[in-house]
Amino acid sequence: MATLKDIARTLDLSITQVSRALNDHSDVSEETRLRVKEMAQAMNYHPNASARKLVSGRSGMVGLVVPQHRNIGQDGIFIEAVAGLSAQFSGRGMQFVLHIMAEHEPVLPVYQRLIGKAMLDGFVLIDPLDHDPRIDFLKKAGIAFVVHGRVGKAIDYPYFDIENEQLAYDLTSHLTARGHRCIALLNGISGRSYVTVRKQGYCRALRDAGAEELPHLHLGGEMDEANGLTHTIRLFSGDAPRPTAIVCGNVRLARGVYQALAALGLRVPTDVSVVAHDDELPSLRASAFFPALTVTKAPLRDSWEPLVDCLTGAIEGKPLATLQRIGSYTFIERNSVADAAMA
Amino acid sequence: MATLKDIARTLDLSITQVSRALNDHSDVSEETRLRVKEMAQAMNYHPNASARKLVSGRSGMVGLVVPQHRNIGQDGIFIEAVAGLSAQFSGRGMQFVLHIMAEHEPVLPVYQRLIGKAMLDGFVLIDPLDHDPRIDFLKKAGIAFVVHGRVGKAIDYPYFDIENEQLAYDLTSHLTARGHRCIALLNGISGRSYVTVRKQGYCRALRDAGAEELPHLHLGGEMDEANGLTHTIRLFSGDAPRPTAIVCGNVRLARGVYQALAALGLRVPTDVSVVAHDDELPSLRASAFFPALTVTKAPLRDSWEPLVDCLTGAIEGKPLATLQRIGSYTFIERNSVADAAMA
DNA sequence: GAAAAAATCCGAAACGTTTCGGAAAAGATA
DNA sequence: TATCTTTTCCGAAACGTTTCGGATTTTTTC
The missing domain is CATH 3.40.50.2300 (Response regulator)
Structure with a gap:
């Protein structure tokens, strides 16, 4: 465990100069700088992080x-x-x-x-x-x-x-541009900032398309397959208007949506269109869905x-x-x- | 950011005594000790870990x-x-x-x-x-x-x-006790110590049962479902004697084995018996298999x-x-x- | 060679904590 | 009250590094 003192003793320099040489101070001669750096490497010197943090405020x-x-x-x-x-x-x-x-x-x-x-x-x-x-x-x-x-x-x-607000706007307006007006948003756990702004983007797209925002079409929670499935079952089980399209907060939700629609005998995209945001988590590929999923992609x-x-x-x-x-x-x-x- | 110096100044003590009080030295009066500890708490004092490490050699x-x-x-x-x-x-x-x-x-x-x-x-x-x-x-x-x-x-x-050697012995001898002699072991990546000793336990059980060790029945690699499946297909596709039982290094392998046997039209346990070691990783439950899996269980x-x-x-x-x-x-x-x- | 300027180097102190080796204060005894 | 013993407290030094404010050495100029 070499210290500055060891290098200084070996090279007949002060520990100050050794420190300054290792830290490339401008008033150290090139010759001294090289000698010090070579010796430090030869002695396998690593600055003691605790000492450094104490003095400089930085621990790395x-x-x-x-x-x-x-x-x-x-x-x-x-x-x-x-x-x-x-x-x-x-x-x-x-x-x-x-x-x-x-x-x-x-x-x-x-x-x-x-x-x-x-x-x-x-x-x-x-x-x-x-x-x-x-x-x-x-x-x-x-x-x-x-x-x-x-x-x-x-x-x-x-x-x-x-830009979470914009991507939710883009996904939703892609659907409104194809005539969809009754669009569900499966979102994350409320209170998270990305969840809040994605809802804003979704609502802005609905407004721009002159579509009404229906509260039952916005569902949130853990964004996993189970919730994708249960939210979808819920959307198609009630008396309220059923969505013709679904925006999913991530691809895991979309997996659950696909499963639920298949169980309900509904076809993607003929009966219900589905889009999602794709973080590209390793275990899920949007392109491996059948039909392949339309997404906004931003690899986490x-x-x-x-x-x-x-x-x-x-x-x-x-x-x-x-x-x-x-x-x-x-x-x-x-x-x-x-x-x-x-x- | 309170330091020993702050506490010492406030209580009119030396920093030495403050340090000794906080570290419960025996030669600090009870009264002083309590005063110091209360003040430290009131000032939200935390020992500077870098300073401590430098002196005591311990950073936590x-x-x-x-x-x-x-x-x-x-x-x-x-x-x-x-x-x-x-x-x-x-x-x-x-x-x-x-x-x-x-x-x-x-x-x-x-x-x-x-x-x-x-x-x-x-x-x-x-x-x-x-x-x-x-x-x-x-x-x-x-x-x-x-x-x-x-x-x-x-x-x-x-x-x-x-005791990886013993658990592999137990799993294998459970099978030999039921008459199995042609038993496969699906193991981990070779060179790992647990993989080596599990193989030793498996071989010891075969020896004790007077069964022959056949090299093609010992397969290794990443212990996941994919390998469980492919190893099993391989075991039942060649000309070499086919196993009547399989010992799996973990439950993920066993999942793959179940899937492969189903695909091959073989029944567990009628045609092939399966046992495994169960680390109880959260995403897999040995008891949720059908038929339920016999295991040695040691939750990771x-x-x-x-x-x-x-x-x-x-x-x-x-x-x-x-x-x-x-x-x-x-x-x-x-x-x-x-x-x-x-x- | 002397003086001034530039280049190079370094001692001291700091950082906050711990502990060794006393020093000082308090208590007990004659 | 003086002396001895016990209890409590503390100054100095250490840990390894960085940097301020010079000090020293070397180079340049006259």
Whole structure:
């Protein structure tokens, strides 16, 4: 375990000069710089991160805090986030701390504790709520963070997001353009910011098409196959007007919708058109549906690099404008949409 | 961000005494101890982990290093390990660092780098190989670690394991006791220690029953449904003697085996008996098979607590004998085994 | 050769915590 | 009250790194 002292002793330099050479200070001669770097490599020197953090305030470690829930092993977002973020941080020589909270533990004291230990340089926040207490808390604490998503209007923190309002508008207006007016939206768990803005985009498209918004056509909850199936059964079981088209928040919901429609003896797209947003989670391919599914596509895995870029930028004190990014999505028309039947 | 200095100034004590009070030194008066603890709580004091690590050598952080692979999001072991370990460490006020290596990155330099930064108190090792270089490396580095499994004979490091050799013996001899002699073993990826010892248990049971070991009846690879299916098709497609029973390394393989046998028009257990080891991964229930599957059961999730106990014990310098634990498994007979047909 | 300017280097202090080796205060005894 | 013993407290130093504010060395100019 080599230290600066070891290198300094060997090269007959002060530890100050060794430190300055390793950190490329301008007033170190090129000759000294090379000698020091070679010796450091030869001695397999790594700066002691604790010492460095104590002095410079930087440890090279960042955290992700997620709540424990029963279904955590099946949560595609969680798995993707953990694997993707960890790989990105590892690739930058940073360490990724994963903290899983007990199921009903209040979140802010957890952040307070982690911040209080002064170990982490910043946090990634995923799944933001419409009124997410974490954001104000971390801003007040003065610690770097980046949000996967956006909350509110006056956004003064780093984020990476896609245009969820617009993609829901595009999916819905694709259906209205084919004559559909009775369109269901299967959305996520309410209170999440992306869920809220997707509903806004859906409603805007209905308004633009002069269609009425019917409350029973907007259903939310965990976005999995089971809910896709049960929501669809519910939509076609009541006395209320039945949808001729369904917008699904993700491809897992769409899988459940396809299954339910088949069980009900309804055909896609002849009887009911279906569109979805596709995060491209690994276990599901929209193109593998029959009929193939029309989607807005934004691979979740493309989030991790810009998120990590923004967070490291925030840690380094880069200007906020460079730390707020919008990712693109692609509209891909396949075979799951037909004109509304004139019934 | 309160420090010892703040508390000391407020209570008119030295920082030494504050530190000693907070750490329950015996020569601090009870009155002083309480005053200090109350003030620390009132000021929301958390010891600076970097400072602590620098002095005491302990950060309260431990690491898990896993290689990136394409299927990481579907890897039940990985997901379980990450969620389970993280929750255990969080519950103990420790921080869990997850480091995902690039796909073909050599492993030892990664450990060297992490150790060199002097941030982590120890490591959890999962999925040990028969000749696992990590173990000797970490022993030489003098850093605490715990292994999920065992390697070799002279085991002088902390571990938590189950008796894989014995469970494979039990599953196989359950079949030999019912007259089966031509028994297949669908195992994991060779070179892993549990894979090696399970094969040993299987062979021992065959020997004890006077049955011949046929090499084509031992198949290995990723233990998923796809391989369960393809291995089974292969076993029943060649000219070599076909098995009358199959031992599966996990329940996912067994799912694939059931599917393949159904496709081949063979019945469980009338035509082919099937047994498996059940880690109780959340997405699969052995009892939900039809016919219900006979298993040795050892829930993977029961590993995390003892693993973490052993690692924290190792970090605290507890005697090795208390840090080597064997977990139990249960033999559960259900309906997937019948007597061998006298054909 | 002397003085000034530029280049290179370094001592001291800081960061926040822990602990060794006393020092000081309090209590007990004659 | 003085002395001895016990209890409580604390100054100094350490941990490894970074950087401020010089100090020293080398180079340039006259």
